[in-house]
Amino acid sequence: MALQRLSASARDEPLSRTRRERVPTGKLTRWVVPWIVPALIVAGWWGIVAAGWIPSYQLPPPQTVLRTSREMIAQGELLAHLVATLQRLSWGYLLGAVPGIAFGTLTGLSPTLRRAVDPTVQGLRAIPSLAWVPLFLLWFGIGEQARVLLIALGVFLPVYFNVLAAISGLDWRLVEFAQVYRLGRWRTLRFVLIPGALPGVLTGLRAGLSLGWMFVVAAELIAASSGLGFLLVEGQSTMRPDRVLVALLSFGVLGKLSDSVLARIERVVLAWRETIGSVQEAEATP
Amino acid sequence: MTGATVRLEGVRIGLGDHLVLSDVSLVIPAGSFLAIVGPSGVGKTTLLRALAGTVPLREGRLSIERPQDGSAPQVAFVFQEPRLLPWLRTSENVALVAPGRSASERRQRAYAALAAVHLPERAFSAWPRQLSGGMAQRAALARALVTEPDLLLLDEPFSAVDALTRLRLQDYLLELWERFGFTAVLVTHDVDEAVYLADRVVLLGGRPATVQESFAVDVPRPRDRGDARLAALRARVLGALDREAGEPIAAASGQ
Numbered sequence A: 001m002a003l004q005r006l007s008a009s010a011r012d013e014p015l016s017r018t019r020r021e022r023v024p025t026g027k028l029t030r031w032v033v034p035w036i037v038p039a040l041i042v043a044g045w046w047g048i049v050a051a052g053w054i055p056s057y058q059l060p061p062p063q064t065v066l067r068t069s070r071e072m073i074a075q076g077e078l079l080a081h082l083v084a085t086l087q088r089l090s091w092g093y094l095l096g097a098v099p100g101i102a103f104g105t106l107t108g109l110s111p112t113l114r115r116a117v118d119p120t121v122q123g124l125r126a127i128p129s130l131a132w133v134p135l136f137l138l139w140f141g142i143g144e145q146a147r148v149l150l151i152a153l154g155v156f157l158p159v160y161f162n163v164l165a166a167i168s169g170l171d172w173r174l175v176e177f178a179q180v181y182r183l184g185r186w187r188t189l190r191f192v193l194i195p196g197a198l199p200g201v202l203t204g205l206r207a208g209l210s211l212g213w214m215f216v217v218a219a220e221l222i223a224a225s226s227g228l229g230f231l232l233v234e235g236q237s238t239m240r241p242d243r244v245l246v247a248l249l250s251f252g253v254l255g256k257l258s259d260s261v262l263a264r265i266e267r268v269v270l271a272w273r274e275t276i277g278s279v280q281e282a283e284a285t286p
Numbered sequence B: 001m002t003g004a005t006v007r008l009e010g011v012r013i014g015l016g017d018h019l020v021l022s023d024v025s026l027v028i029p030a031g032s033f034l035a036i037v038g039p040s041g042v043g044k045t046t047l048l049r050a051l052a053g054t055v056p057l058r059e060g061r062l063s064i065e066r067p068q069d070g071s072a073p074q075v076a077f078v079f080q081e082p083r084l085l086p087w088l089r090t091s092e093n094v095a096l097v098a099p100g101r102s103a104s105e106r107r108q109r110a111y112a113a114l115a116a117v118h119l120p121e122r123a124f125s126a127w128p129r130q131l132s133g134g135m136a137q138r139a140a141l142a143r144a145l146v147t148e149p150d151l152l153l154l155d156e157p158f159s160a161v162d163a164l165t166r167l168r169l170q171d172y173l174l175e176l177w178e179r180f181g182f183t184a185v186l187v188t189h190d191v192d193e194a195v196y197l198a199d200r201v202v203l204l205g206g207r208p209a210t211v212q213e214s215f216a217v218d219v220p221r222p223r224d225r226g227d228a229r230l231a232a233l234r235a236r237v238l239g240a241l242d243r244e245a246g247e248p249i250a251a252a253s254g255q
Helices: A003-011 A027-050 A061-074 A076-109 A111-125 A131-142 A145-169 A172-180 A184-222 A227-235 A242-270 B044-052 B088-099 B103-116 B135-143 B163-180 B192-198 B228-246 B251-255
Strands: B005-015 B020-030 B033-037 B059-064 B073-078 B151-155 B183-187 B200-205 B209-214
Touching: A003 B103, A027 A131, A061 A076, A061 A242, A061 B183, A076 A111, A076 A145, A076 A184, A076 A227, A076 A242, A111 A145, A131 A145, A131 A184, A145 A184, A172 A184, A172 B073, A184 A227, A184 A242, A227 A242, A227 B044, A242 B059, B005 B044, B020 B044, B020 B059, B020 B200, B020 B209, B033 B044, B033 B192, B044 B073, B044 B151, B044 B183, B073 B135, B088 B103, B088 B163, B103 B135, B135 B163, B163 B192, B183 B192, B192 B228, B200 B228
Parallel strands: B033 B183, B033 B200, B073 B151, B151 B183
Antiparallel strands: B005 B020, B005 B059, B200 B209
16 A cells, blocks of 8 residues: 555656655754754753852853853954864865875775785774874974874875775776776766765765864864864863863864765765655556 | 677687687677577676677687678677666766767767657656666666667676566567667577577587577567467477586476
C-alpha cells in the first residue's frame, strides 16, 4: 500500500527535485524547538549562581557575561582578538590545506609515490599532533611564524589523508569509461576525476578546519599576546571567568559559522548526492 | 553509421604472465550482430576490451574498418552496469560524449538519443541515482548511440535487470541496431538472449581461450521468441557450453 502511494505521488510531482522529509509541524514550532535546550541551560546557570551554589567569582551569572561582552565589543577589544585569531587561522588553514590537497593528489595518483611516502606519514599520524608544539617552539621561536606553522600542520594532516583516500578510492570503472569513450586528459580530469574526488576533499577540508580551530587555541594558549586563546589564558590569570566565557562563546560561534559555510558549499557542490526521490517508470512502454 | 567490419587474426592476449586468449580468429561482417558466449572467466570481456582498444594484443592482428572510407571507426561500449557519472544529470551524461561543435548541438543530440531508447522525458534531467536499473541502462545505451558508433560493444548489458525489463531492453537494442546499422558484439551469459538477438553465436572456451564453435542463427527477422528453430539452436549452444564448462548441467543447477 505504502509503496503504491509512494510511486503514485512520484508520478504526479515534478521530477528531479530534491524532496526533503516533511516534518508535519508548524513553522513556529520548528524555529522554537532548537532553542529550548539552550534556554534551559541559561536558566539553570542563572538559577545556580543566584542560589549561591557556585560563587560568582567562579561562575558569573549570564547577565554579567553579557555585560562584559558588550563592554568588550564597545571598546573594540573583542574585535581585535577575533581578527588576530581569524588571521592566524586563515594563514594556517591556507598553508595547511593547499599542500594537503597537492600532496594528497600526488600520492593518490602515483602508487609508487604512495608506497614511498605513505607509511612514513601514517607513522607520523600516530603522534598526537599537539605533541609537536614544543618542537615547533624550539624551531620557530614563539613568534607569529611558529603559531601559523603549527596551525598549518594541524590542518595539513586531515586534508592530506582525506584527499589521498578520495583520489586512490576513485571508481576505476568510471575511469575505464573515460578511456573507452576517449574523453581525453582534460575532460577526464574535469568530469571524472575532480568530481569523483570532491566529496572526500570536502570532508578533508572540514576536518582540517576543525583541527585548525583546535590548533589556534593551542598556539594562543602557549604563546600569544592577542587572540581569543590569549583571552582565555588572560582571563584565567586575572580571575575573570566572565572574560573566559566570552572567549569560549566566541569560539563556539565562529567555529559553527565557519563550518556551516563549508557545509553549505558541500551541499551546493554535491547536490547529486542529496537526492532521495526516484524517477518511476511510466506505464509499460512498448 | 553503416557498421564496421572487424577482423581478428591469430589474436593472443595476456594479462600479466597469464595468457587469456590465444589464436582467436574471427570476421565480423559490417552491420552484423555477433554474440559471444562461454564459461565464466574465460576471457569474453577481455576480448571485448581488446576490441575497444583498452587491452593490447600480444600477437596477431585486429582491424576495425568502415567499408565506405578509411576513416577511423567510432567504437562505443555498454558496460554491465550503466556507469553513468553520478554527478552529471542523465542528459548531461549523454551530451558529454556527443559529437557536435556547440553545447546546444550536443544537448540536442543527447535528447534525440535518449528519446531513441524510449526514456521518458522527465528522466532526462534526473540524476542517475534516481533512475531505475532498466532506465539507467537505457540511458547508457543512449550514451553509446549518441557517439554514432560503427561498432557497438556490449558486455552483459542486461544481466543486472529483472527478467521483464531484460526482454524489453533486448527489443530496444534490436530496434536500434536495425535502425542505425552498426555492427554489434554482445557478450552474454544468457543463451536465449544470444540466439534471439544475434546473426551468429560464437563459443569461447579452453585455457587459454579460443573460438571453440560458431553457430549461425539462420532465423529470419523479426523473430519470435517462441520459434522452434531458436529453441533447437539454444539447446545446441547450451550443450556445447556444457561440454566446455566440463560439468553436467544437472549438478550445476542442483546447487
